[in-house]
Amino acid sequence: MGQSYYYYEGVKTFTSNLEKNQVVYGGVLPMAKMATGDWVRLVIFPLILDQELKSSGRSVKAKYVFLVPDWDTDEIQILGSNRFYLKPHGRVYKYQLDPEGCHENRSSHWESIFLEDVTVATQDLDKIDIEIIRASSLLSESSFVNMLRTALNEPESIIELAEKIFGPNDSPREPSRLAGPVCRQCKYSVGEMEYIKDWDRIQYSCSRCGNVQEADISEQEYWVQSEVLESAALSVIDPTLKIIRENDEYLNRESLIESFIDSNNKDRRDGFDKMVVPFVDSERGGHSIKELMEFAREWDEPHAELA
Ligand SMILES: [Zn+2]
Ligand SMILES: [Zn+2]
Numbered sequence: 262m263g264q265s266y267y268y269y270e271g272v273k274t275f276t277s278n279l280e281k282n283q284v285v286y287g288g289v290l291p292m293a294k295m296a297t298g299d300w301v302r303l304v305i306f307p308l309i310l311d312q313e314l315k316s317s318g319r320s321v322k323a324k325y326v327f328l329v330p331d332w333d334t335d336e337i338q339i340l341g342s343n344r345f346y347l348k349p350h351g352r353v354y355k356y357q358l359d360p361e362g363c364h365e366n367r368s369s370h371w372e373s374i375f376l377e378d379v380t381v382a383t384q385d386l387d388k389i390d391i392e393i394i395r396a397s398s399l400l401s402e403s404s405f406v407n408m409l410r411t412a413l414n415e416p417e418s419i420i421e422l423a424e425k426i427f428g429p430n431d432s433p434r435e436p437s438r439l440a441g442p443v444c445r446q447c448k449y450s451v452g453e454m455e456y457i458k459d460w461d462r463i464q465y466s467c468s469r470c471g472n473v474q475e476a477d478i479s480e481q482e483y484w485v486q487s488e489v490l491e492s493a494a495l496s497v498i499d500p501t502l503k504i505i506r507e508n509d510e511y512l513n514r515e516s517l518i519e520s521f522i523d524s525n526n527k528d529r530r531d532g533f534d535k536m537v538v539p540f541v542d543s544e545r546g547g548h549s550i551k552e553l554m555e556f557a558r559e560w561d562e563p564h565a566e567l568a
Pocket of ligand 1: 359360362364369
């Protein structure tokens with residue numbers, strides 16, 4: 262298992278020991294306007310980490326990777342007390358409308374806004390090496406497809422993990438789904454699918470427009486439940502360090518993601534280190550990036566308040 266490093270003290274300890282180049286996973290980009298907590302996790306700590314690294318004089322480099330959850334959706338219905346009992350009733354972010362109409366869709370809108378915000382906010386600072394990965398672009402990767410296949414065909418095994426971590430579900434009214442195809446015609450994910458095992462193909466009939474499609478598993482598009490999508494993406498990104506927040510909901514998420522990755526990659530190497538950052542619970546109100554970086558260097562508790 263990797264090590265955990267806490268707050269700014271942790272950043273200093275981590276960078277002073279580094280010997281190899283780092284792939285730092287910063288997390289999922291929000292599909293809405295970023296709050297202060299998002300800035301702290303996605304921008305402030307990567308910047309602080311990068312500054313420490315550069316000022317340490319080591320020749321180690323770091324790349325910061327972010328995930329665009331374009332195959333996730335908020336158009337779902339929760340079926341019980343455990344939020345892994347769910348089914349989609351709409352479209353994934355990739356096929357939802359841009360809220361402001363300026364980009365192709367909702368996920369490319371928030372992806373662009375993130376990049377613009379970061380570029381503007383870091384104008385006076387050293388550039389950091391950022392890579393943004395769309396979940397939908399990972400379908401050519403075998404470890405991604407393997408986890409997707411599990412979610413499509415054996416969701417029970419993941420739901421069992423989720424019940425251990427998030428608690429049992431009260432009487433489910435209907436079976437939960439964790440992934441399903443996107444209809445090629447109407448782009449909704451509301452239909453019935455059948456997995457054709459011998460050919461590794463998926464047949465899907467849309468209950469909204471009546472379209473029937475059949476193709477190889479790697480030749481369709483999907484809706485995938487949030488944590489499952491992130492797990493599958495992480496199996497490809499294979500970070501050396503992951504930045505995480507320290508609140509209960511988030512830590513439960515983390516442990517599910519790690520268990521799912523481990524159960525799919527038995528020969529996985531040591532696992533990644535974790536950089537734990539405080540949970541900041543407020544709207545971003547007029548603080549500059551430099552101010553936030555100064556505050557962040559003083560935070561040493563799970564929760565941070567902004568004056
Ligand atoms: Zn837009
Ligand atoms: Zn359809």
